[in-house]
Amino acid sequence: MKKIIILITPCTILVGFGSSFAGEIKGQVFESGSNQAVVGAAVLNKRTAVSKHTDKNGQFTIEGEIGDILLISMIGYKAKEVKLKKEKLLKISLELDEMLLEEVVVAANASPVHLKMSSSNIMVRGMVRTRRQVSQESYAKISENTFQSPLKEPLSTFAADVDAASYSNVRRMLKAGSIPNPDAVRVEEMINYFQYDLKSPTNGDPVAISSEYTRAPWNTEHRLLRIALKAKDIPKEKLPASNFVFLIDVSGSMSDENKLPLVKSSLKMLVDQLRPNDRVAIVTYAGSAGVKLQSTSGDEKMKIKDAIDELGAGGSTAGAAGIIKAYQIAREHFIKNGNNRIIMATDGDFNVGASSDEDMETLIEKQRESGINISMLGYGMGNYKDSKMEILADKGRGNYAYIDNISEARKAIINEFGGTLFTVAKDVKIQVEFNPAYVQAYRLVGYENRLLAAEDFNNDAKVGGDMGVGHAVTALYEIVPTGTRSAVIGSIDPLKYQKTPTPEAGQLSGEIATIKFRYKDANTEKSKLKQALVNDQVKEFEKVSTDLRFASAVAEFGMLLRNSAFKQQASFPSLIARARAARGEDKEGYRMEFVRLAEDAEALWKAQRGE
Template identity: 45%
Template structure:
């Protein structure tokens, strides 16, 4: 990794194994000159992400991998270090993410998956685009792009902690196809009305965190969170590097200055032994456990564990076992260059928590200030969705995103199978693309399979939506269901939220190669997003539109 020097950053080209290469050609190396503010506050990190797959690697194929300048965030005080080291190989890790395939309803009419409220993929990809390079395809998880934004789905008073609604529209991707948008809106709860919180801040202070986009930004994030604490809340701070240490025993939220003093004194040094630190965090959280309260560990790290147990599956299994204690696990990711996104996202998933990537003070305020209730408070656990498609009306379908959240059909009714949780105020969106019966789809018609001619078929429904969830700390799930009518509307007549969600999904698909975007190109995505920006209090949708423009400029396909 290098900092900024007086000379322009030079391009370094290297041939590597990239079986994950996207259809989009990689962007050329970008030379990004920092603004005066950035030049006085940011130590630049550079490099191109590479993925580490869980599945056996394919035969190596050469590719030219370009490196460019990178300014990860702004607003963090500090000074640029003059470094003259050559650009180094980037070791960021991402889980292999194969796009969901098209399914034939006659062969597999039921689709089952766990909901996901993580958003880290979007903010992590944002910092790459702002750095002037396209993300690796495995860094893009479509559902985390869609769920990064708030949607104003209608809510009704009910005994359930959330409302489910759907909308069916014409697909802009495939001729004659339809999109079924499923929207879940959780009841919002003001933070001051939430139960007592027992929080453990687990902070990585190893040498790998010695960068302005890492520990200094961690400290800013924890300061923002600390300011939200109530007197009844308790905070423990544990640091870990070559060893782990409780630097602040459980302390009341009323003693904010005491908490801030400890945060302000954190310094980076040593190797990274994350496994023992996680064990200590669970022990500490258990010792101050609040019955019927919020008991949560928040780890702040780049995920670069290099001492002790570093095996991915061992760490994930440990956190999955610990969640049975009633203590959830939230992962806050930081930094670039050696960032282990695969570990961060999967630990949060295993620990019944959520995963966010913090690339700026603005993002920190979004996650631990404006959305603190949804970050910390769970209103529904083990939320599963199962869609049964009607073979009389639907020929083919595909689920957009949620690749690493797929479940077996039998998992839906098994309350022992873990699934995603929904926090207070969260919105969750899922999209299916379907091909109605009688229309040409992705697959050729089967020579030997004939359509059923049964007169008992219901042709007024595309499918039947089932949803299961548990109330917090309950073991038995609750079932909700509703039919999906064949009534549909044109996309431009749909709600603004549905249209914007489709624009976001289209952008994510385009970054993954555009395999299912059909004739919808960059210009159409931009037009759709701009037309549905709507009320944008925190300018997140405006920022999204800018990212689409950056993606277009970096892509080999300019259409």
């Protein structure tokens, strides 16, 4: 009995009927041999970049014209490109790909069930349900933040997070026709994937803080508080000299086209950004670690690129040995007051030596005080170990991006070169004190794996998050105003042995919260404190910044993908309309891409639920 993955792809196209066309194309996708409808298959028009999903009957409608290429894909089937001719009605037969059959997690009645099944037995209680996720991918469990009472928990403390890996990883899953694993959806990373128009710091400060306060779009009885941090911009020519070590996974699992070949293209883009005063060494690892290129000046670009081009994949994966070797090389060429950084490119699937998530945390904590940061670039699918990548970045004073295509590589490495690779403020922590006279309950949206104890805020030995050149961080709080009846926050009976605290414990000062944040300059170990006040002045949602309206749509999207217990009146149509209206200038088209992604997710969601 074989295990199953399902990779969507059409195999046989049967002719329909009609004459020449330019407009709406209809079709049906079914399984070869059984003639059963394939539900949730992705149909992409490669020219327009618009994709649709098949409904409960395997049917779809998409705009197209003669000469367009449709890509039909579904996990577990062979993919194939289809060139549109004169047919206006398509019947598409998909063949199962026996080579790609793996274990599938099928969510039946909201309970994940692991099944080892044949290609003809992919049913749970008569229906394939919501989520299929390749089991070899690992994600750290997320226990979603709940509403807290400021009478019991007046302080909310967390480390800043500029990672954006979750968004591009979720995008990859949705484009493959799969509802993401909820634990792969980190809402704060999805929000912070996008650039926002924030005021840069003044008076020599490396970070500036701002806030906005409005109604929550998914429950207008509640409020939404946005806290935003903006790191200073530094012209490229004034950035400090860099000592880079490229740490590249060349194990057998990296042989796929979306792994080592994409790694090579990505890193060669970075090489083009190097200056003569920068240096690069290359460390590789498979069954063991080795030095492919000794530290080399940034003006020897062809020598560095030739070394990258020579890399090939094969063997097991001694990731820990590679990390140790990379830190050793970085220390040997350490630049005082410079930018010392390891750039690790891998799928995270370590299998030789120390390899567990706990091993990675112990290993990276020993290395992080060396003054050498680490940037994680994740690649691939199927065996992807997101949990390890996240630990290495979070615990190693680094950042983390998932690279699923060359456009994402360009975004992370060229467009956001300074923010990704040059730290201007480290150990950034945020602490918010809520006033119970105005706030009945609050909930931090996301940041579950970045929470800190209240006392960690003032402890400089506790690691926070790092912010690079020009980086922006957005955090959202959903707030229930005092006196508002809200079923979502729950209630408890009055206490018997002590007085229940009352909102009068706060002061009617007009302040709903005080925001404090700490940071260290890049080359110091003593933190500095800044703070800002949030007044009880609720702006109408239509009058807040375009950025907040867009960020709220991304947050709502994340809650729906996670099927959050706190999604309330969240809906795809609402967030899609809001995001479309809040695209702003959108020079690179990332916001419009989000709108299309949300539309695809809505169609896939409906199709897999038979709506």
